[in-house]
Amino acid sequence: MTTIFDGDRRHFLTLAGATAAAGFIPTRFAIAGNAPVKIGILLPYSGTYAMLGESITNAFKMRIDEAGGKLGGRSVEYVAIDSEMSVPKAGQNVNKLISKQKADFILGPVHSGIAAVMAKIIGKKGSPIMIDPNAGSNAVTGALCAPNIFRTSFSNWQTAVMAGPAMYDAGHRTIITISWKYGAGIQMMQAGRESFEKAGGKSVKDILNPFPSVEFQAHLSTIADMKPDAVFAFFSGGGAIKFLKDYEAAGLKAKIPLYGTGFLTEGVEKPAGSAAEGVQTTLHYVRDLPNETNKRFIANYEKQFGAGKSNVFAVQGYDAASLLLQGMAAVDGDVGAQGKIISAMGSAVIDSPRGKFTFSKSHNPVQNIYLREVRNGKQVTLKTLAKGLEDPAVGCKA
Amino acid sequence: MEFSRPVRWLLLLAVLLLAVFPFVGADYYTELVVRIMIFGIFAMSLDLLIGFTGLVSFGHAAFFGLAGYVLAIVTPESSGVSLFWSLPLSILASGLAAAIIGWFSVRTTGIYFIMITLAFAQMVFYYFQEAVQWGGSDGMFLFFRPTVTIGNTVILDLEQNRTFYYFVLGSLVASLLLVKRLLGSPFGRVIMGIKANESRTRAIGYATFYYKWVSFIIAGMLAGLAGYLEVTHTGTISPGYLAWHESGIVIMVVVLGGLGTLYGPVIGAFVFVVLQDTLQDYTSHWLLIMGILVILIALFLPKGVTGLLDQILYRQGIQNTNNEDHGHQDHRT
């Protein structure tokens, strides 16, 4: 066989090539110096996760506005596409942002499957910088990592790996894990289970419910029958509310303590009501963190978008903008100097509502993980489980 | 079946335009046209069922996605596989699935046929959704496009976007001619007879079941070709490609373009993709506009865009005499 399989000869390259070629010619800045910086956004604005997309977008724009509405001295223009949470459409949507809209930066997505597609397309030389404000797939800063891919949220591993020791320290020796059967759930359950067994406990059953089914009754009967010391769960949004309520209604809450990654209770404290009370979760952010940035962030955000509306997703969007501000400040708005932007972003210290954090070599946050509990409908910090936890970035070669 | 003369000229013109497009269109739009052409093959395959055999399949995406999965599964991460065996394999996989599903489905009619094809397609969808070894709901990547080499000579380098463009264009034209040929054959007359009046066709002595079954298999294989091309094009495959939503969209595209015309669904694919691409730029609530358009089409354009073109080309009176040419038939039940 002749060697036509040059790794760079991918089909997306020529598409991205147009942007890249223009981007690396210094004169472009001279010509386009006053043109606005274009942020291409790919987030869900319809369907079950529309709330996440809106929170991230709102907070991102709010942070840019706080900085005078400018990135590196240039005004900012947004182009948003509704991802519809559709993995099949992810490729064309990203290409559209890059080739048609000529976005200088890409913000998104929420969904892990979309993140993988985006990372594969964008992780090529000459593509714009991508900031992932939510999707936690370990691969985004693992096997698919690339210099121009950043994440301001978390890796699934990070959100769950401290739960094992926390449950063990609380005196539990056996657990059942339960989550949806899809990327994020599987990765979180694996991290939680492994860390629990490493601490000395035993995971007696792993239940995976088809995504996005919210029929839990059969599983709750199984849990009641097996009587583990605790249950470790990942669900989010509407599914999380339903699970919490079903768990309480089945009378399990008082007998078998429920733990989870933070998404189980984040943003659903009010609708879940008493069903969320006392549920302990691990996450990289808690609403009651005492730092000044957090207080200011919540005050500003809720003034603009309504009381009680701020959440961890908004924080992640806010931090994505903070990161971009630092990168663009380092080059005075010259998006052509991508290398410089990347190194400025890579070494950035983000003054986040979650506390200050930095980035690992694979561009994932090095951040604290907290143990939280819902009390009177509010998230309360119980303790800091890990300081500066860094994702192992398995498979990252960049 | 034959195309009328103006249609033939228009199709020829369209192919010529498509052939020169990569030289004049921007990269982004060239890529968009590739997507349209692939979608066009997919929709055309469904037209064979809905428009000519009278079978409204609500699970056609399963065959599209299945062939795509086969290609992604047989392709290692280090290099591409030969098109010479991977393409037949993928198409055969879709054909086999269509043979099994069709064997059970084609016995039913009307709403039950719609629903049983949906049920089988959902089974295939959930199979891949649950198949963790193939990426579960996140799906999997195709790291290299298939190769077309004989010995050490590269015949076609599909990694080159322009080469791939012409490959897809060639596939589209070949599919159109093939299906047209098929419909012109005695087989084609029988399935069209089935659509017009199945019991009469059966009374004449045709085993209508086998004709419908074979038509279902051929349509499945053609959808498989489209799926193979789609995965080659995008480099990814996920269960979402097989979801009932996609089956619904392709039905919409066929109707939008015009049932029973073969080229109509390709026009439908063109209109749909361009519409989506344009609306998206104006509002993130573009689905609302899409919804309104879909309803308007259902209410006022039951013969689709080609029906509208017919009216313009022939005016009202002449159109009736030419009606047979276009295979237009009322689809009342």
Add this chain to the structure above:
Amino acid sequence: MDLTVFLVQVLNGVQYGFLLFLVSSGLTLVFGIMGIINLAHGAFYMFGAYIVFWLNGVLGNFFMAILLGVPIMIVLSLVIERFAISYLYQRDHLCQLLLTYGLILILNEAQLLIWGSDFYSVPVPEILSGRIALTENQDYPIYRLFISVVGLLLAGGMYLVIQKTRLGMIVRAGASNREMVEVLGININLVFSIVFSVGAALAAFSGMIAAPVSSVFPGMGNGILIVSFVVVVIGGIGSIKGAFIGAMLIGLATTFGQVLLPNLASMVVYALMAGILVWRPQGLYGRTTSS
């Protein structure tokens, strides 16, 4: 699995079956009597849940919210019937698929515009908020039993109305021979308007009843739509009895699929449907001629 666990799981399956029956009853009515494939059924279900959430917030009473919410949905569906669906009675299934698919898109976006993208929930009404101890560890919420009772009453009520009343007779006659009924001087268009709005109201009603155990969120109708089609088709289109049996079968198959075949759980339902249709192409209680 010992006997107690088995019985508990049967209870779970049956209870889920009742919920499915609630949703599917309206679908089979519209499907069977009018021959309309209403893909927007799930969207009506979602609208019901949102309306009860909204009215429950305003009125502070769950039952009042339902009493007021159902008429709202009836009006909405009458409008939809008048301006869209009514043009489809003489058309084929394709147009119906298209039009009702368009309705889904519009209703989903309308929901986002009216209520936004937040997740909500509706509290279980005080009077039904208790629990019964089932096993040593598991309780059973009274509200779930309430859902079963509502499902049972609805099944009985619909059966009586359709089989025993004059209205039911007209409706059944209109389904099998529209022209004949018209010749007899009955305004079949009016009958169809009523049937469609009853079907939509039933979808919304089931969304309202399900709201306290589920939660209220965008796109919640999409998941329920396909399952309720499965129920209707298994039971035989247009048959209330069939929908009831179908719902029970799917409820049990889902529950035991989750427990016994965790890796194939979501396929079980469709395998069951395919199997039944291969065995009886018109469904369990369907008429032999399809529409």
